[in-house]
Amino acid sequence: MNINNISEYLAQHGVRPSYQRTEIYKYIINNKSHPTAEMIFKKLAPAIPTLSKTTVYNTLKLFTDKNLVRILTIEENEKRYDAVSVVHGHFKCEVCGGIYDFDIDLSNIDEKIPDHFSIKNYQINLSGICNNH
Amino acid sequence: MNINNISEYLAQHGVRPSYQRTEIYKYIINNKSHPTAEMIFKKLAPAIPTLSKTTVYNTLKLFTDKNLVRILTIEENEKRYDAVSVVHGHFKCEVCGGIYDFDIDLSNIDEKIPDHFSIKNYQINLSGICNNH
DNA sequence: GTATCTGCAAAACATTTGCAATTCT
DNA sequence: AGAATTGCAAATGTTTTGCAGATAC
Numbered sequence A, B: 001m002n003i004n005n006i007s008e009y010l011a012q013h014g015v016r017p018s019y020q021r022t023e024i025y026k027y028i029i030n031n032k033s034h035p036t037a038e039m040i041f042k043k044l045a046p047a048i049p050t051l052s053k054t055t056v057y058n059t060l061k062l063f064t065d066k067n068l069v070r071i072l073t074i075e076e077n078e079k080r081y082d083a084v085s086v087v088h089g090h091f092k093c094e095v096c097g098g099i100y101d102f103d104i105d106l107s108n109i110d111e112k113i114p115d116h117f118s119i120k121n122y123q124i125n126l127s128g129i130c131n132n133h
Numbered sequence C: 001g002t003a004t005c006t007g008c009a010a011a012a013c014a015t016t017t018g019c020a021a022t023t024c025t
Numbered sequence D: 001a002g003a004a005t006t007g008c009a010a011a012t013g014t015t016t017t018g019c020a021g022a023t024a025c
Helices: A003-012 A019-030 A037-044 A053-065 B003-012 B019-030 B037-044 B053-065
Strands: A069-072 A080-083 A088-093 A099-103 A118-129 B069-072 B080-083 B088-093 B099-103 B118-129
Touching: A003 A019, A019 A037, A019 A053, A019 A080, A037 A053, A053 A069, A053 A080, A069 A118, B003 B019, B019 B037, B019 B053, B019 B080, B037 B053, B053 B069, B053 B080, B069 B118
Parallel strands: A088 A118, B088 B118
Antiparallel strands: A069 A080, A088 A099, A118 B118, B069 B080, B088 B099
């Protein structure tokens, strides 16, 4: 996404583009690391000295409500956040903690769930050992 | 599984079958609800008055280490536990909170992830609205 | 000037840990 | 007796909430 258009993009999704919100959203889309609230805070705090963790949490909640980001539950003890985009899966390396995206084909998943169930969200999370180990 | 053989089954997996452990494991396999630690504690405490939440947590950790149960991260804020069995997916209803199992076919997932990645665990978690709403 | 946003401090909640008492063999 | 297990109490770590001050429209 064009960075210059982030404010506009947030506004289109019903989020008033404050400085903090714009920076947080920019960080999420520019970092494929699927960051936690803590990671976002640690990374942005030096550049935004007044930033508080509460604002990070408030903002992530707002983004989630507005469907701008999606909560990833690949970690057992903290949430990660992913910019909403095409459906994809995640692989978490148990050794280095790295998270890798991969394509998935869910074209036949609808036939696996009962009739009249409506799917709102997908999470395909694998874990194991990546090729650096 | 035959309830009478639970002690034996635990022992075979390197878990000494204390009363608490046997009851906790029995509860997990007899309840397809993928319970949380809290649910297990609340349900078993009346019958085992001395039971503590710490023991529930200790036991779930032990079962997880021994590969008897698997942690499910379908909830955003608490862990659920699933008896280890054939690979299957989970659908969580956002309205009633119910969790439904469904079959999945992962025969072609290996080709989607990079070479030399070894998969240890799968989690296929969907959410949406079930057919009761 | 009023509504919104931010951020500190405190609370809430799930989970873990230290350790003493209990239980099992 | 010795080792493993249990459970209370306290600590930890993440996330949420109350609220006062700051900011934006």
